[in-house]
Amino acid sequence: MVQKESESILRPNWQDVRFGNIFPKAGTATRYKTGDWRSERPIVDREKCNKCGLCWLYCPDGAMEILEDGYYEPDLYHCKGCGICANICAKKAITMREEGA
């Protein structure tokens, strides 16, 4: 009825997805890799960063992580490279670098 959590998630038959829009677990979006959508990645300059946390607050995907030393780094498995963090940073400590450049 509800999708079984197995290989069949990726290529189910219609009989397996009668309640196809319901998935029997919560928080499953974290397993969905969106990092490969990115064309640019944020680079944090620790010399300029004052650990204010604006990038963490504004990231629409919750992809900015707080490190133990209080600095911030993008979670590149999920970061889509939108650049909001770089745009909002008051200290201009984040720059976007083209992937593969």
Added chain:
Amino acid sequence: MSKRVPLEGSFAAAEAARMADVDVIAAYPITPQSHIIERLADFVANGELNAAYIPVESEHSAMSACWGASGAGARTFTATASQGFFLMHEVLYFVAGMRLPVVMTVANRAVGPPTNIWGDHSDAMSARDTGWIQIFAANNQEIFDFVLSCFRFCEDPRVLLPAMVHLDGFTLSHVVEPVILPEQEEVNRFLPKYQHPYVYDTDKPMSYGIVMSPDTYAEVKKAQDITLRESKEVILQAWKEFGDIFGRYYSPIEGYRSQGAKTLLMSTGALSETAKVAIDRKRDRGEDVGLLTLHLWRPFPFQELYEALKDAETLIVFDRSISLGGPGGPIISEVKSALFDRRRDIKFAGLVGALCGRNPSVEQFEEIIDRGREIAEKGSSEVLETIGIRG
């Protein structure tokens, strides 16, 4: 004992929701359905119905609130019409796709422009492909009976789909007719408690409405289509049990003096009641005609249509909505398409009329049958034939 009381169609709908003991009503007023939700607001305010009544700021919010309430395990009801119905259009797909048994009455009204408030089926037809079960009532008793029975089959674990009961604006919504109201105990016997297998529960979190890729979307849509088609058997079963308890039996296509008739008129909604008188007059004059009233619009009753047409040679479909630039009205084109598969021998005519409350008289229904027969015999140069329109 059941009792026979005078009720306008709107109040019949509200009584059915009250006797079904709905838990949540989320609605926004619009003519000609407002009496339905006003009556329900009275019931809640007077303590005659223990339900949460959510007055929202738009129909989009009304249907969104119904979605949340139904998913949380509440028996949920709403009503709308015309432009308001359009405003909830996006959410209609979600409620069906999320497999939620919301029941809604639509007091059918024409669609602007021109700005209007009067009845036809243009609003209903816009929701044809939303995945809802759709039923047309022809009188106030049917409004009560269909709303009540909808809760039964919509909440059945084999179905879990929403349904809309269409009732003609003003012609039914504002007209008083005798309606037989059952005993609460009989209703309770017919209607078990609503239980959704995947109810929203913070102790058992799940993901609802997840993103689906090109690899999975089509399978989910096919499953939804099969579920809606298969719901017909459950509807038939529920109507059989309804009849056994309440003494009134319903079918997807109701025949009136149609047995063995060579010419059949098909109509939908309240106008069928007028058409019946036209059929009587023609029968009195020895004409071999009968009437089919289409009650179940979705899932479309293909099998019942073929059975109803067993002995027919000519079929005239009368449609209360216009498909601009298309092959007629939606019912005309779907019935014609069904005939193409199985009954190409039937002579066919489709006529569009009765738009925006211009309800045909008995005499005009006789003309509809005569003109339909003429088109069916001789053909027509028009793709879309209208009747009762000047010029």
